[in-house]
Amino acid sequence: MLIDDLRQELPDGRMVEDPGVAAGFVHDEAEWAPYGTPRVVVRPRTAPEVRSVVRACVRHGVPLVTRGAGTGLSGGANAVEGCVVLSTEAMDTIHEIDPVERLAVVGPGVVNDQLRAACAERGLWYPPDPASAPWSTIGGNVATNAGGLCCVKYGVTRDYVLGLEVVTGTGELVRLGRRTAKGVAGYDLAGLMVGSEGTLGVITEVTVRLRPRREAERTVAGYFSSVVAAGRAVAAIGAAGLTPSALELIDRHCLAAVDKWKNMGLSVDADVVLLGRTDAPGPAGAQEAERMLACFEEAGATWAAQSTDQEEADALFAARRLAYPALERLGPVLTEDVCVPKAAVPEMLARIERAATRHDTLIANIAHAGDGNLHPLLITQPGDTAARERAQAAFHEIIADAIDLGGTVTGEHGVGLLKRDGLERELTPAVLDMHRAVKTALDPHGILNPGKVIARG
Template sequence: MSRTLIELLGDELPAEALVTDPDVTASYAHDMASFCDAGTPAVVVLPRTVEQVQHVMRTATALRVPVVPQGARTGLSGGANATDGCVVLSLVKMDRILEINPVDRIAVVEPGVINATLSRAVNEKGLYYPPDPSSWEMCTIGGNIGTASGGLCCVKYGVTAEYVLGLDVVLADGRLLSTGRRTAKGVAGYDLTRLFVGSEGSLGVVVRATLALKPQPPQQLVLAAEFASAAAACDAVCKIMEGGHVPSLLELMDRTTVKAVNDMAHMGLPETTEALLLAAFDTPDPAQDLAAVGALCEAAGATQVVPAEDAAESELLLQARRLSLTALEAVKGTTMIDDVCVPRSRLGELLEGVERIADKYALTIGVCAHAGDGNTHPTVCFDAQDADEGRRARESFDEIMALGLELGGTITGEHGVGVLKKEWLARELGPVGVDVQRAVKATFDPLGLLNPGKLF
């Protein structure tokens, strides 16, 4: 009689690394996305070593069982959702920081390290790991690599992809591949590192990463500017970027978001505010940069410009932005967070379009945006108990993606495709793009076992 999946996994994994209790495994079934189906895992595996991950992949390949790699499941597109009968491969126990080197400005980490843990550890050595998705206190570096996560820092510092120098990856058949380098530069062969970054666990399982670090910049200083129209705020964004400024943060909240935050946290933001822009600089003389940017905001029609004078005031101004998603969730109980990114010169058109779409579907849609990147998070608020409202929410969500593509943008700036945006990926890539991407997938995972049903 052939041995079972669990028995074979147990050959090289300790009992505590194998979770089969259905009540527990069910809690690993999905990430934080709405509207994404999730299956029932056969088993959750929590390896602690590279060899154990290799054993999982060899076993899965031998038995043709799908494997869903997972970090902290804070994703917003269902990219970590289980499929029926799969092995959930949770990397959260591989959570060691193996090295921090201030001369080479690199860190070597296992995939389960929490983003905030790494950020704090490198700070202690005068270094800076910029990527800061809003889930940074919970999400893992492995998960960040899987979706090439962004955050507030990107307008100056870019996304996770720009900080991944090299990877150790367990391939579908269990072989261990090392990509990239520890050096500042290197062009030996194809850039497979970047191929894995953002591949949502569909090409291999990242078990180690060499990350680039920056020196810790000066404390940033924040400015808030209120506008009587979203268009004026977007115009200010264009003026700031065209003016050659390099803010460390450039965020926008629309009227709906400002109101939601006010309603929840009573922050006393003026009810007349149609858009709030937050800009920050971590330069040697941030006050001077804020003065220049403040003047550009006024030229674009800002009704009020409030520069912070110190770190505490800056943090206070950022609170409104940090509370945005929670506040929008409170509006109707459930949200769908979109992630459309457009060229920043088209930001105004996107915001105008979202307002039109909200009217059309009679929905509340709040937009907060990494405005400097043109990366918006139109957030559809709806009552999950109301089937018709749910349907309208999904339709408006899709219409926003269509608008993003029309404006020369992308359906996802930093959240990934997962299952949520599968059909839309094909639309963005076009037939040749899809063919080539599928061919790449087949090269790395000919049996289609790694995170099946995601992306394509």
């Protein structure tokens, strides 16, 4: 039997025997995404142990679902019925930080902020910074190709992954990618793994590119009377050729929720707050901040200024990171993650407002506005089935609108379960077949996170 095989193959303490503890590993943070009951939860510490788990699953034809910290928002880490859940949380060693080559080698269970702090001690910086950075793991960030506040200028996780150690769907332990600054030999299989959400392999080690520590940022804040007006400022910044180091949108629902929770004394005098930052050095930074401020004012900001109080500026960005957990305290939150061209941001925000009205659903808005990645948060009351159905209808309408405007169904949260129908709507049949062909080649037994991202044809 599978359980007997695992007990024989794994050291003591790797299998979760307590059902109460195992229950904490069956789903991520995606509201209303279905999940099943696993046969067992395992917490390996080494790549050979992961390989043993995968091979046991292959022998017994049992699905394998890999998870990191469970902070995902699309259902990608949700257990399927009768599966093995493999948690990488114990694989949390920072193996190496090389200041000469500017790279780090880490286990998939290393928390994002822990890596960033360790790099900072050496004058280096790991840019990808999802709002979940204090809790999410590098392995999970790689699995979903996570972004964050600074990705508008510095890119997403894929831009920093140099190499991976992976256990394939046939139980082979392989190394993909490289450690060198350049390298174009063969297909980019490491890049293929990034964003694959555990459907093509189990990541056991990650080599990431680092950058030198950057200059202190200047912050520009603006109040707007509507999300559409704030969207016009975002489009104006893009048209002006500016590339801020962050450009974040927060509406008053989010600010009020954070203030109620954390008592931060935030202003909610405006319907929307837009926060811009530049890390350009010296006079160039000052000039970029002034041009950003002008874009805010020309787009109709009711108030805008360059912050002279770093503590105040940091508090506003902290509120942006706290918005999702603060809103969760109000009731179930169904989180969107659409991305549209920057020029389409005003229209997309207007359509989100219309969807809220049409479906009688409270929708709060936060956004990585600088790169068109919008996060409408659809809030309902616990146990209100009719409200849930209305929210789900609005969710699907927003996806359709994003695709209609030349966008995509997910900018950084991944497809998982919630966006699978949207992905099939976004891609052509020929491209869907290419996805399925890759899946079949790398996971011929169909055991790796089945049912996620894309259905078999």
